[in-house]
Amino acid sequence: MKETRISLLLLLSMSLLLLAFVILFIWGFMYYRKAINAVPAAAVVVVNDSARLVERTRDSMQNVFTATINKINAALDSTRINTDSVQLTMDARLKEFYYLKTEIDRLYDTRLSPAQLAQAREKLAALQQRLEEWRGKYAEVTEENKRLSALIARMGESIDNSDQAVNSRPAGEPARPVAKAVNNTNGSKGLSVTDLQLKALTEDKQQETFQALQTGQFQGSFIIKANGSAMPYDEIYVVLQQPDGRVLTQSAWDSGSFETREGRKIYSYKLRFDYQQGENKRLNFSIEADQYQRGTYTMQVYHKGILLARTTKSLS
């Protein structure tokens, strides 16, 4: 009798152990499935030799990486030679670039899982995107510098007086890379933008902050002035680009897209205004997002698809 009981208990225990292995196997499978799902959707490939595939992916990624580095280095060289006024922005971008590069290097030093490979791919895409942005911005800066020089020569006076207001900071606040007007361009039917300001405010909207975690709202303003006639029912678009390149938007009701020379662009805020001839009109806006990233934010002001002014703001 006792013998039978022991046998039954043993059978039960062993089946429980078996169940444990089954559960462990299911867990393993679920973990594997999650790792696979984490990789962005791509064409399904039948893997016969996963090790070779990983190696091959690493190789191809290494090639892309090397090519990108070479391109960036070439771009960097020419950019360093040709730019001076945008040195601060360049330094910030350089820092971002080397940070990304170090991260990718670190990823290559380790044995990569599919999830890490996906991460590396994302980093490479970000790196390539930075390069593209850099190229675009370099072309814009060159073009706008030319236009600005011509304008300065014509008007015979400096038009950039925005730094004063922007650089002011609360007493006791340590020096930080604050917003700095990069350019003011009279590019759109005689409309010019001056005194461009972008501030990050705390959640209670009482104080300016330089920390992403404390930020509750972005507040911006600028002055528009037209040399031509009055402009009834006109519109100006504000694009606030986040450190990851995406446009920061508050609500779908306030954002949208508009045509530019480079194609359609998403805007963060649209300001509608009536303009009387000779008026110095200040336009204000605020953008409240769900969360704020750390890094450099770029604010651009467009009128009729033409970039008029740009400034940056860093949050740590």
Added chain:
Amino acid sequence: MPLISIFTHLKCNFRMYKKLLLCASIFIGLLTLCTIAAEAQTNFKLKFRRSAVYAGIEVGSKGVKLSVLEIGKNAQNTGTFNVLQDSSVNTDFITFSPASFSATLKALTGLYRVANLQYKIAPENIYTVMSSGVKVQAEKENKLSWTKNLADSFRALIREPQRTVDLVDVIDEARLSHLGIVPEAKRYSTFLIDIGSGNTKGGYFPNGNTREMKLFQLTWGTKSIANGTEKRMEDNRTLANFQKQLFRVLEGSANQEIIYAVNVSGAYNMSDNIAFSGGIAWAVSTLLFPELHENAVVPVTYDEVLKFSQQIYSGYNSYTPAALVGKIKDKTIDKLPIAEEIKTVQKVFDQRALMAGTGLLLKIMRQFEGVYERKQFFLVKSGQVGWISAYVDQHSVKP
């Protein structure tokens, strides 16, 4: 053989292994609990940092619909909600037959269980209502007892005797949609118009409070315009003839009714923003602004819709998913879901349905396109689920 010998060995030393087996059993128990806990988490990809997930189950004239929404902390201020799941079961409740009653009850209970058990949404975050379409028909046929029976049977089946199953009327439905879709800042300056397949309805708050609502209604919708056009085509089934007959339908009785309804509503003088919801608003916004795929609402101008209506007639091929996605230069935008959405739009609306819907949309927009005063037009993509957001705001317990 070795298995049997292991078994015999274990049997002989059972007392010795007793503790080990006990530990193994506890380990298995914990493992099972962890597995259950891990599976209990919903797999929704949330968009907002501070938000909650709610479900709304609506018994409509045609069927029962479950919508799962992520509602942001400031939803009422910014009009931000994210549609996570939208599914429906056709039951045809308004035929008021035992078969349709049983099918509706089954669908209602089934969808409630899906929300509660599969999506792990707490019962207090699941809202159940019966639409105005059901109420109107039930009142007309003196079948209000059927709606009461349905609600009672549902409560009994899910064992929640206190559950509210509201039977909303036309004005409540319009009010809830407006409150859920339009953000607070634009609440009293926005005229919301829902273009359906068979009719168009909407309204606005004329007196700065949400109690009084001015309703607007047209007997024309996307499908009825298309049907009216088809009827006029006779033997000539060409696209050119469809365009010609569509013009006649829109310029004929539809135009008269639109002008009259807009004038009577008084919305021109009272509204700065005109927002359109309904299937055609979703289709036009998706095809016109694919880059704004993630936005629940897109601003649009009369000229943009006019150009679009001309393009879908003369250059429909330029609206393929590949062509539209190819135009997006922004590398931070994920193009795959956009292409999928465009495909879905083209499955729901073919070229002629798009022409008919856009024609009706333009006709209504035209009434607000003044020479001296410009209105801001918006296209709302997920208008059909907006009521849940308002319902949550009205019924949730506030601290």
